[in-house]
Amino acid sequence: xxxxxxxxxxGSPEVKPVVEFxxxxxxxxxxxxxxxxxxxxxxxxxxxxxxxxxxxxxxLQLATGQLFPSQGSVRVLGQEVWNNTAMNRxxxxxxxxxxxxxxMTGWDFIYTCARLGGLPRADAKDAxxxxxxxxxxxxxxxxxxxxxxxxxxxxxxxAQALVHDPEVLFLDEPFTGTDPVARRxxxxxxxxxxxxxxxxxxxxxxxxxxxxxTPNIILLNRGRLVAEGQVREIRDLIxxxxxxxxxxxxEYRKLAGRVLTWDDVEGVRVLNRDxxxxxxxxxxxxxxxxxxxxxxxxxxxxxxxxxxxxxxEAVFKYLVNK
Amino acid sequence: MKDxxxxxxxxxxxxxxxxxxxxxxxxxxxLYTLTFRQHMHGRRWIVMGVLFLLPPGLAVLIRATAPxxxxxxxxxxxxxxxxxxxxxxxxxLVYASGIIQDEQEDQTLTYLLIRPIPRWAxxxxxxxxxxxxxxxxxxxxxxxxxxxxxLGSEASFNTIVRRxxxxxxxxxxxxxxxxxxxxxIGLYTKRALIAGILYxxxxxxxxxxxxFGLRFVTIIYYARIGAYRSMDxxxxxxxxxxxxxxxxxQIDVKKDPELLDHPQLLTCVIVLAGASLVFAVIGALMxxxxxxxxxxxxxx
Numbered sequence: 001x002x003x004x005x006x007x008x009x010x011g012s013p014e015v016k017p018v019v020e021f022x023x024x025x026x027x028x029x030x031x032x033x034x035x036x037x038x039x040x041x042x043x044x045x046x047x048x049x050x051x052x053x054x055x056x057x058x059x060l061q062l063a064t065g066q067l068f069p070s071q072g073s074v075r076v077l078g079q080e081v082w083n084n085t086a087m088n089r090x091x092x093x094x095x096x097x098x099x100x101x102x103x104m105t106g107w108d109f110i111y112t113c114a115r116l117g118g119l120p121r122a123d124a125k126d127a128x129x130x131x132x133x134x135x136x137x138x139x140x141x142x143x144x145x146x147x148x149x150x151x152x153x154x155x156x157x158x159a160q161a162l163v164h165d166p167e168v169l170f171l172d173e174p175f176t177g178t179d180p181v182a183r184r185x186x187x188x189x190x191x192x193x194x195x196x197x198x199x200x201x202x203x204x205x206x207x208x209x210x211x212x213x214t215p216n217i218i219l220l221n222r223g224r225l226v227a228e229g230q231v232r233e234i235r236d237l238i239x240x241x242x243x244x245x246x247x248x249x250x251e252y253r254k255l256a257g258r259v260l261t262w263d264d265v266e267g268v269r270v271l272n273r274d275x276x277x278x279x280x281x282x283x284x285x286x287x288x289x290x291x292x293x294x295x296x297x298x299x300x301x302x303x304x305x306x307x308x309x310x311x312x313e314a315v316f317k318y319l320v321n322k
Numbered sequence: 323m324k325d326x327x328x329x330x331x332x333x334x335x336x337x338x339x340x341x342x343x344x345x346x347x348x349x350x351x352x353l354y355t356l357t358f359r360q361h362m363h364g365r366r367w368i369v370m371g372v373l374f375l376l377p378p379g380l381a382v383l384i385r386a387t388a389p390x391x392x393x394x395x396x397x398x399x400x401x402x403x404x405x406x407x408x409x410x411x412x413x414x415l416v417y418a419s420g421i422i423q424d425e426q427e428d429q430t431l432t433y434l435l436i437r438p439i440p441r442w443a444x445x446x447x448x449x450x451x452x453x454x455x456x457x458x459x460x461x462x463x464x465x466x467x468x469x470x471x472x473l474g475s476e477a478s479f480n481t482i483v484r485r486x487x488x489x490x491x492x493x494x495x496x497x498x499x500x501x502x503x504x505x506x507i508g509l510y511t512k513r514a515l516i517a518g519i520l521y522x523x524x525x526x527x528x529x530x531x532x533x534f535g536l537r538f539v540t541i542i543y544y545a546r547i548g549a550y551r552s553m554d555x556x557x558x559x560x561x562x563x564x565x566x567x568x569x570x571x572q573i574d575v576k577k578d579p580e581l582l583d584h585p586q587l588l589t590c591v592i593v594l595a596g597a598s599l600v601f602a603v604i605g606a607l608m609x610x611x612x613x614x615x616x617x618x619x620x621x622x
Contacts, residue, residue, distance in 0.1 A: 028615070066435050067613050083610070085345065088438045097616065099429035101356075103363050112356055116437040118346030160433065 016078065018043050018168055018199040019063055024072035026058050026223075033058035035223040037072070041201060045194035047210030048203040050220035056203040057096055059220065060170045063201070064093045076168055089118065092166035094157045096173045096203075100145045106132065106152075107141035110159050117164030124163075131159045136185055151182030158186065162193075169193060169200045175209050187213055242266055243284040247291075248276040248304035255300050262290070276304075346438045350447050353439060357451035360424075361417055367459070370413050374463035377404055381470035392557040393475050398566050400467055401489045402555075405460075406496050406545050411522040413456050414500030419514035421448045421505050422614065432616050442610035449505050449602055453498050460493045488552045495594040496545040502601035503541070509608050533572040541594065546571050548590035551581070 017040035026033035034055040050056050061067040062074045065081035065088070074081050081087050100109060110132055114124035132138040135155040140148070148156065154174055161169055171190065175183050190213055193200055204210045210217055219226035249255045256268050256277050264283040271278055281287045294300060361367060377400040384396050422445060425431035434444050468486040507521070508514040530540040537543040546567070555567035568575045573584070585593065 061616075064436055066432065066616070083441065085438050085440050088436055091436070093432065093436045095429075095432045095616075097429040097432070099432070101360070101430060112352060113433060113437075115352035116349050116356070116434065116439070118349045118438050120348060 017041055018077060019201060020073075020075045021059070021062070022073045022075075024062060024069045024074055026055075026062060026067060027070045032223045033067075034062070034220075037220075037223070037225055039218060039225060039228060041199075041218070042216070043197070043199045044216065045190065045200045045202065045214040047214050047217040048201055048220065049205065049210055049217055050203075050226075051205050053222070054205075054220040055223040056205075056220055057172055058223070060093065060172050060201070060203060064088075064091055064170055089164065090166055091168045091170065092161035092164065094154075094161040094169070094171040094174050096176070098150070098153055098177075100153065100156070102144070102146040104145055105142050106137055106145055106148065106156050109145055109156060110141075110163055113160040114163045119164060127163050127165070128159075131163045132156075134162065135159045135189060149179075150177040151179050154178050154182060154186060158189065167198065169198055171200060171202045173203055173205070175204060183209075242280045242282050243287075245279045245281065245284065245287060246271070246274075246276055246304075246306050247279060247302050248274060249300055249302045250275060251300055252277050254298075255294075255302070258294065258298060258300065262287070345440070345443075349437055349439045350443060353434065353437075353444065353447045354451045357421075357448045358455060361452065361455040366416060367455075370416060370459060371463075373412065374409060374459060375466070377401070377409070377467040378463065378470040380404075381467055385470070392559070393471055393477060394555055394557045395566055397468070397471050397485065397489075398555050398570070400471070401464065401493075402546065402549050402567065403570070405464070405467075405493060406542055407527065410460065410493060410497045411500050411504075411518070411526060413459060414497055415504050415515060415518040415522070417452045417456055418449070418501035418503075418505040419508035419518055421445065421452055421508055422609065423508050423512065423514065426614055426616060429616050431614055435614065440610065441612065442606040445505075445509075445609035446602065446606050449502065449605065452505065453501055456497045456501055457494045460497050461490050464490050464493055485553055488549070492545050492549050492552070495548070495591065495598075496541055499541045499594045499598045499601075502598040502605070506601045506605045506608075509605055509612075531572065533574070541597070544585065544590040544593050547581070547584050548587055548594075550584075551587040551590070 019039075019041035021034075021037045021039045024037045025035050032055075037055075037059070048056050048059065058067065062069055063076060063081065065074075065084055068082045076087060077090060079087055081091075101112070104112065107128060111124055111128040114127045114131075115121070117124075119127055129138065132141050135158050137152060137155050137159060140152060145153070145156065154177070158171070158174060161171070174186055174190070178186065187209075190200055190202060194214070202210060202213060215230045217230075218228045247255060247259075252270065252275050256270060259265050259277070259279055260268055264281050264286055265279055266282060267280040269278040269280075279287070288305075291302060291305060294302070381396055381400055384391055420427075422431065425434065435441070439447075465486060468482060468489065472482040472485075503521075504514065504518050507517050511517050526540050526542045529536045530542045530546075531537075550567050550571070550573065554565075556563050556565050558564070565575060567573070573581065575581070578584075
């Protein structure tokens with residue numbers, strides 16, 4: 001499914017996108033990384049969502065000029081990125097892989113990255129100190145990277161992406177493996193970067209993480225664009241498709257017979273073990289509105305109602321499993 | 323943790339660095355020192371150091387157990403057989419075949435690809451750092467070996483210095499050529515170590531020792547002729563002169579005493595330097611056009 005949703009900003013042709021993919025395909029031999037992808041990512045924070053293997057990392061590697069598109073064109077800040085060395089001064093990447101020059105200290109690593117970014121010695125020292133401080137790693141700067149926890153490593157990776165003061169940041173699964181504190185801190189940093197006017201593209205396979213950061217999301221699956229736009233719009237899209245709502249009730253078989261009479265119910269599955277039903281409907285709001293009356297009129301005591309589709313995680317799963 | 327205002331101030335630290343375009347000499351120098359540090363870090367250089375201590379160790383052993391053995395023969399065996407035939411290809415293979423591949427395997431190549439350094443320059447700079455490392459190690463251990471062979475011998479200091487300098491120059495040229503070749507092989511195949519060992523054994527080991535034209539394509543042939551034309555390897559035993567190099571290297575000095583069938587010293591230097599340059603340029607061109615796939619977890 002590819003949903004062309006009217007994006008409030010990116011979709012407007014008059015607004016220049018920060019990142020633009022035009023009919024981009026990328027093949028690795030017979031394997032498709034991304035497939036005929038056309039997206040316009042606006043300034044600000046955007047979430048890139050998809051399960052493992054969706055093509056998120058391929059997209060980010062294309063956007064950072066590491067990969068050459070098999071078809072189509074990739075532009076960042078209006079410029080082609082492949083073999084565009086100057087562009088690397090304007091972009092930063094926090095890669096997914098947990099890889100470092102392990103023998104370095106945190107300071108050494110960030111300072112080296114600053115120098116690799118072309119900063120003169122004094123500027124590199126200032127930038128390294130400030131960036132390490134910004135990600136909360138300054139106090140650990142003299143420890144070997146090898147001894148860092150996962151959260152510390154993710155912070156350090158973020159620091160190397162920031163150290164040369166890029167205008168556009170690409171963060172590939174920056175929260176993976178982090179503890180709740182690190183996750184909260186990293187989210188706070190990303191939010192601040194967005195507030196500063198940086199453009200940030202954050203990839204994740206957890207919708208909640210991205211939803212916490214931004215309402216703007218891009219959904220990928222199997223290398224294809226599944227949906228893009230505001231979370232609310234995507235939610236609206238979901239409402240056009242069946243929702244799965246679970247009702248827990250002692251008299252679940254009687255309840256099944258009752259709800260099956262409703263036109264908007266497309267199917268019911270009995271969950272014997274849970275003493276409940278899984279109802280499939282395309283009109284969740286209508287369905288929910290009938291439930292109180294059902295309990296009153298029929299005396300069916302519904303103990304619990306929940307929907308897999310009620311949270312954004314489920315929405316995401318629903319979309320990508322299409 | 324900094325607040326937004328502090329982050330903003332930090333990012334205004336160095337506005338000037340953007341103005342210099344895509345090419346950054348600072349970045350290149352940093353990459354050079356980074357690669358040099360990588361080479362000098364860990365167990366690899368210790369292993370190479372131990373291997374390169376073998377010739378000086380053997381020299382000491384020979385002098386201790388066979389004090390009458392001519393120093394020139396010991397020098398020839400160690401400096402012009404063991405080192406160019408085995409140790410130089412080995413050190414070049416260990417350091418140069420992984421110039422890009424090691425970074426790819428360690429998944430650190432990404433940190434280089436996203437910097438203002440052209441792809442070809444990543445290869446060239448890392449190769450230059452590798453050449454520095456290998457030439458430096460070769461020089462140090464060649465000096466040690468010459469000290470072990472000649473110190474306390476009848477040879478004059480000037481002679482020792484001259485012969486040692488020539489050996490260093492020839493070893494340097496050979497190791498540079500090997501590095502450039504193995505660096506290129508490392509770009510072609512992930513099994514560069516196996517390919518390099520096979521190349522060393524078959525081409526440099528076998529073909530170079532056959533008195534046919536095929537040896538003209540080997541690095542070691544030019545190193546040998548360069549050595550032969552630069553210094554003598556003649557020792558006297560039982561009143562007869564023996565040319566250990568000519569006998570061992572299949573150089574027919576009886577038929578061709580002027581070595582007319584063999585290249586001149588300058589030609590040897592030009593061939594070795596030229597071949598190195600060609601290998602390096604091909605490698606750089608390959609890198610300029612090439613994508614480097616860095617593994618990502620779970621193929622995301």
